[in-house]
Amino acid sequence: MIARAFNGSKRYWSWVVFLLVLAGIGFACYLVQFNRGLTVTGMSRDVSWGLYIGQLTFLVGVAASAVMLVLPYYLHNVKAFGRITILGEFLAVAAIIMCLLFVFVDLGKPMRLLNMILYPTPNSILFWDMVVLTGYLLLNIVIGWTMLEAEYKTVAPPKWVKILIYISIPWAISIHTVTAFLYAGLPGRHYWLTAIMAARFLASAFASGPALLIVLCFIIRKVSKFDPGREAIDKLAAIVTYATIISVFFVGLEFFTAFYSQVPAHGMDSLIYLFAGLDGHAKLVPLMWLFAVLAVIALVLLINPRTRNREATLIAACGAVFISMWLEKGIGLVIGGFIPNAFNRVTEYSPTPLEMLITLGIWAVGALILTFLYKIAIAVKEDLL
Amino acid sequence: METSRRNFLKLGGAWALGLAILPAVKGFAANNPEHLVNPKAMAGKRWGLVIDMQKCWPRYQAGCRRCFDTCRREHNIPDIGNKKEEIKWIWTEPYGDAFPDQQHELMAEDIKNNPFIVLCNHCDKPPCVRVCPTRATFKRQDGIVMIDYHRCIGCRYCMAACPYGARSFNFRDPRPYIKELNPAYPTREKGVVEKCTLCVERIDTGLPPACVEVCPAKAITFGDLEDPSSEARQLLKNRYTIQRKPELGTHPSIYYIV
Numbered sequence: 001m002i003a004r005a006f007n008g009s010k011r012y013w014s015w016v017v018f019l020l021v022l023a024g025i026g027f028a029c030y031l032v033q034f035n036r037g038l039t040v041t042g043m044s045r046d047v048s049w050g051l052y053i054g055q056l057t058f059l060v061g062v063a064a065s066a067v068m069l070v071l072p073y074y075l076h077n078v079k080a081f082g083r084i085t086i087l088g089e090f091l092a093v094a095a096i097i098m099c100l101l102f103v104f105v106d107l108g109k110p111m112r113l114l115n116m117i118l119y120p121t122p123n124s125i126l127f128w129d130m131v132v133l134t135g136y137l138l139l140n141i142v143i144g145w146t147m148l149e150a151e152y153k154t155v156a157p158p159k160w161v162k163i164l165i166y167i168s169i170p171w172a173i174s175i176h177t178v179t180a181f182l183y184a185g186l187p188g189r190h191y192w193l194t195a196i197m198a199a200r201f202l203a204s205a206f207a208s209g210p211a212l213l214i215v216l217c218f219i220i221r222k223v224s225k226f227d228p229g230r231e232a233i234d235k236l237a238a239i240v241t242y243a244t245i246i247s248v249f250f251v252g253l254e255f256f257t258a259f260y261s262q263v264p265a266h267g268m269d270s271l272i273y274l275f276a277g278l279d280g281h282a283k284l285v286p287l288m289w290l291f292a293v294l295a296v297i298a299l300v301l302l303i304n305p306r307t308r309n310r311e312a313t314l315i316a317a318c319g320a321v322f323i324s325m326w327l328e329k330g331i332g333l334v335i336g337g338f339i340p341n342a343f344n345r346v347t348e349y350s351p352t353p354l355e356m357l358i359t360l361g362i363w364a365v366g367a368l369i370l371t372f373l374y375k376i377a378i379a380v381k382e383d384l385l
Numbered sequence: 386m387e388t389s390r391r392n393f394l395k396l397g398g399a400w401a402l403g404l405a406i407l408p409a410v411k412g413f414a415a416n417n418p419e420h421l422v423n424p425k426a427m428a429g430k431r432w433g434l435v436i437d438m439q440k441c442w443p444r445y446q447a448g449c450r451r452c453f454d455t456c457r458r459e460h461n462i463p464d465i466g467n468k469k470e471e472i473k474w475i476w477t478e479p480y481g482d483a484f485p486d487q488q489h490e491l492m493a494e495d496i497k498n499n500p501f502i503v504l505c506n507h508c509d510k511p512p513c514v515r516v517c518p519t520r521a522t523f524k525r526q527d528g529i530v531m532i533d534y535h536r537c538i539g540c541r542y543c544m545a546a547c548p549y550g551a552r553s554f555n556f557r558d559p560r561p562y563i564k565e566l567n568p569a570y571p572t573r574e575k576g577v578v579e580k581c582t583l584c585v586e587r588i589d590t591g592l593p594p595a596c597v598e599v600c601p602a603k604a605i606t607f608g609d610l611e612d613p614s615s616e617a618r619q620l621l622k623n624r625y626t627i628q629r630k631p632e633l634g635t636h637p638s639i640y641y642i643v
Contacts, residue, residue, distance in 0.1 A: 037575035038539075039557035044469035048544040048554060108539015108554065108576025115519040115538050126518035126542050187512050187633040188548020265486065342550030343482035347469065 001152055004379035005372040011223070012375070019368040026361010029354045030105055038108055041355040046347035047338040051331075051359050052106040056099045058208070058330035059366075060179045061201060063095035063136065065209020067172035068239050074165055080231040083381075087220075087228070088213060089144035090373035092172075095209075096137040098366035103130075105358055125181045132175045139168045144373075152380045176201045183337060191270035192337045194257075200250040201329070207243035208325035210236045211318035218315060220374065226381045237314055241302040244321050248295050251328065270336045273346065281346040284335065287327050294324035425591035429609035431509065431528035432583055433638035434597070435620045436502055440604035445477075445500060452502065452596035452605070459584070459595045461572045463562035472553040474581040475504040475596060480643075483629060496643065502605075504596075505530060505551040505581040506629060506637030513543035513552065522578070528610075528638060529583045539576040548633050552580045610638060 008016075033040045043050045066088035072078035073085050104110055121127045143164050150157035177198040183189070184197035194200075214236050217228040258268040272278050274288045301307045301317035308314055340346050351359070441449075456462065456475050463472055477500035481488045488497060511530045513522050521536035522543050532543075544552045558575045566572070570586065573579050584594035592598070597607040608617025617640075620626070626640040 037555070037557045039470060039575075041556075043556070045471055045473075045544075045553055046469075046550070048541040103540075106540070108541070108578075109537065112519075112536070112538040115521070115536060119519045119536070121518050121520050124516050124518040124542070126516065126540060130518070182542075186516070186546045186548075187635060188630065189545065338545070342548055343478055344485045345482065 001149065001376050001380060004376045007379075008375060012371075016368065016371060019364045019371065022364035023361050023368060026358050026364060029357040029361065032354060033105070033358065034110070038106075040352060042349050042351045044347055044349065046341040046345075047335060047349035049106070049334055049338070050349055051351040051355055052102045054330040054334040055359060055362070056102040056106075057179060057201075057334060058326050059095045059099045059102070060133070060175055061205030061325070061329065062209045062212060063092040063099065064172045064176040064202070064205045065213070066092035066140065067169055068206050068210050068236075069213070070165060070172075071169050072235070074162075075169070078235065080229055080235055084213075084217065084228045084232050086144055086148055086377050087216065087374065088209075089140045089147075090377060091209070091213060091216070091370060092140040093137060093144065093373060094366045094370035096133055096140070096175075097369055098362055099133055100137075101362045101365060102359075105362065125178060125185065129175075129178050129182060132171065132178050136168070136171050136175050139164055139171060143168060144377075148377055148380055151384070154384070173202065176205050183333070188342060189337045190265045191267045192333075194254060194267065196250055196253060200247070200254075203243055203247040203250055204325045204329055205243075207240055207247050208322050208329075210243070211240045211321040211325075214240065214318045215315060215322070216374075218311070220378060224378045224382060225385060226378045233314075234309070237302070237308050237318075240318065240321055241308065244295070244298055244302060247325065248299065269340050269344070273339050274332050274336045278340065279346050281339075281348050283348050283350055284332060288332050291324045291327035291332065294320040294327070298324060423589050423591070426589045427591055427593075429527045429588075430611035431609060431638060432507065432588065433528070433608065433610040433617055433640065434583075434594070435606040435608070435617045435624075435626065435640045435642065437604045437606070437620075437624075437642040438499070438501060439642060440602040441502065441600075442499060444602045444604075449601060451599045451601060455595045455599045456581075458565060458567060459570060460582075461563050461567050461570055463559035464564060465557070465559070465562050470554075470556040472555070472559060472579065473551075474553075474579075475502060477501060478503050484627065486630065486632060487627060501641065503549070503551070503629070504639065505583070506549055506635065506639045507583055509636035509638060510634060512546040512548065512635060516542045516546040518542065525585070527588075529585055529588070531582055531585065532578055532580065534571070534573055534577045534579065537577040539578065541578060543578055548630055548635065549637075552578050554578050 041050060041052075066085075069081045069085045069088035073081040104113065107113060116127060116130055143161055146161050147157050180198035180201040183192035184194060186192055214233055217233055217236075221227050254267060255271060258266055258271050262268070269278060273281065274284050275292075276282070277285050298317045298320035301313050301320070307317065335349050339348070453475055457464075460474060462474055465471055479498050480501055481492075481497050483501045483503050507528055507530045509528065511522075511524055514524050514530060517523075518540060519536055519538055520533075521538070522530065522532045524530050539554070541554055544554060555573050555575045555577055560572050560574070563572060584592075584596075587594060593607045594605075597605045606617050606620055608615035610617060610621075612618060620642070621640060624642050626642055628637045628640055631637070
């Protein structure tokens with residue numbers, strides 16, 4: 001089956017080369033960072049996590065969203081998803097690999113990474129995050145590949161895969177819950193110290209991941225002979241709609257608690273910094289308002305059945321959901337937690353060009369993995385047409 | 386070497402046996418702590434400091450920086466010259482910033498803006514130790530929170546967890562920024578977190594922390610917080626003292642007399 005990834009059109013190969021170039025640039029930039037240290041990034045003593053950990057946080061959600069196909073298909077027998085569960089599983093594989101790469105590039109001493117395994121530390125949430133992420137990666141590789149192989153050989157998939165699939169459903173929930181716990185249990189970081197953090201993470205995951213899948217389905221329909229099916233896209237669109245509503249609602253809940261209580265420490269200062277600026281610092285304000293505007297546009301387009309069912313507006317809505325959730329979780333949540341700092345002062349953060357190129361390089365690696373996996377999956381599906 | 390199934394099994398068996406008895410070997414080979422401790426080491430259950438700002442301020446306003454300067458020299462703390470990457474072990478913050486929840490708007494201006502000496506609190510329940518994924522940061526039996534610079538992977542989770550801003554990260558190689566090198570104390574390399582160690586290297590040889598020793602005003606008192614007869618406990622008993630952010634439940638071991 002792997003051979004299918006090496007047999008494509010000119011357009012396919014130019015896309016692959018484009019991604020390889022981006023990944024190469026990212027790798028070269030990483031070598032500079034490796035040599036000079038994290039001083040090449042925009043991070044500081046006060047904002048000690050930035051773009052890298054933000055991407056990890058966001059992409060764990062994209063990975064977890066595979067469960068939004070697997071769960072309805074296997075637990076509720078939603079047949080429409082049968083054709084595309086593999087797309088969800090392979091998206092999870094690519095997203096998790098990106099997550100692991102983002103953790104790697106964020107380390108000050110990457111060559112000591114194995115210390116995480118050599119000295120397992122059950123009291124550290126980061127240890128459990130590693131466990132659930134690698135577990136979910138393995139589950140999706142094994143499940144996705146086995147199912148595809150069975151399809152390729154036109155035989156029934158082995159029975160044990162079903163057990164793994166059932167395990168993968170709560171496991172998907174766990175990866176995002178544990179990632180939320182990285183933040184939700186820290187004293188003194190009031191913006192993160194909220195019990196609905198895990199719920200917020202899951203809601204935004206089930207919005208952004210399926211939104212990306214819808215866009216991917218449209219692309220696949222355009223570049224291949226395989227049609228994911230209108231019914232599957234409609235059902236995914238409904239999931240994105242509900243998840244976006246819940247996600248925006250949850251963000252609103254944080255606003256209520258912070259501002260009605262008027263307790264400055266309970267996230268109020270961070271929210272003021274993010275949406276209005278604090279002490280004359282307002283770098284993130286335009287981005288956070290872009291999040292708000294995109295979220296509202298997405299909601300209007302998604303809730304209205306006419307625009308939700310029309311292809312062009314659905315794609316626009318999905319793009320708006322994906323970008324707004326990326327802004328809220330990949331940027332605002334992580335950086336907002338560090339501002340103001342332990343001394344109630346604002347130190348701002350903005351990523352350096354080098355940091356952005358490394359980030360872009362990892363996204364390119366993810367896109368490359370996704371391209372190869374989808375190429376194989378779709379080639380197999382085209383054979384069956 | 387000829388590779389046969391027999392050889393492979395032998396090798397595998399040896400490995401399995403080795404792994405199985407490794408814990409036992411570690412147990413026997415472990416150094417007996419009795420022989421490790423320096424006989425001159427101070428014995429304490431929970432070391433802490435009581436800082437009398439009333440004594441500090443008259444001198445500090447006049448320009449005394451003895452505790453900072455000594456600490457910097459003693460521990461090879463680099464001077465990066467860049468606020469964002471600063472390495473800070475002991476420094477000052479205005480009252481309002483060090484104790485954000487213990488101020489009010491009508492407070493006497495001089496107290497509100499007076500500098501308070503801040504450093505790692507060596508918390509009894511340290512959040513940094515709780516989150517470290519490699520046990521690179523740990524609490525000693527005497528309550529001192531330390532970092533193993535050879536274990537730290539530089540994930541900076543401890544910095545996110547510390548509510549006191551007490552931890553610094555070596556974003557770059559700190560060695561070129563050390564003004565005068567103290568060969569008796571290790572330097573750090575890029576990519577690891579560092580902070581105040583309450584001078585374990587001195588406590589373990591029977592000396593109080595350097596900042597305590599050099600203070601000309603005797604403003605910092607060092608002692609065992611679990612020993613009711615210690616000087617620190619006597620101060621805590623007789624004077625009104627405050628801690629930083631007590632509401633977070635981290636139980637800091639640094640107390641202040643305002």
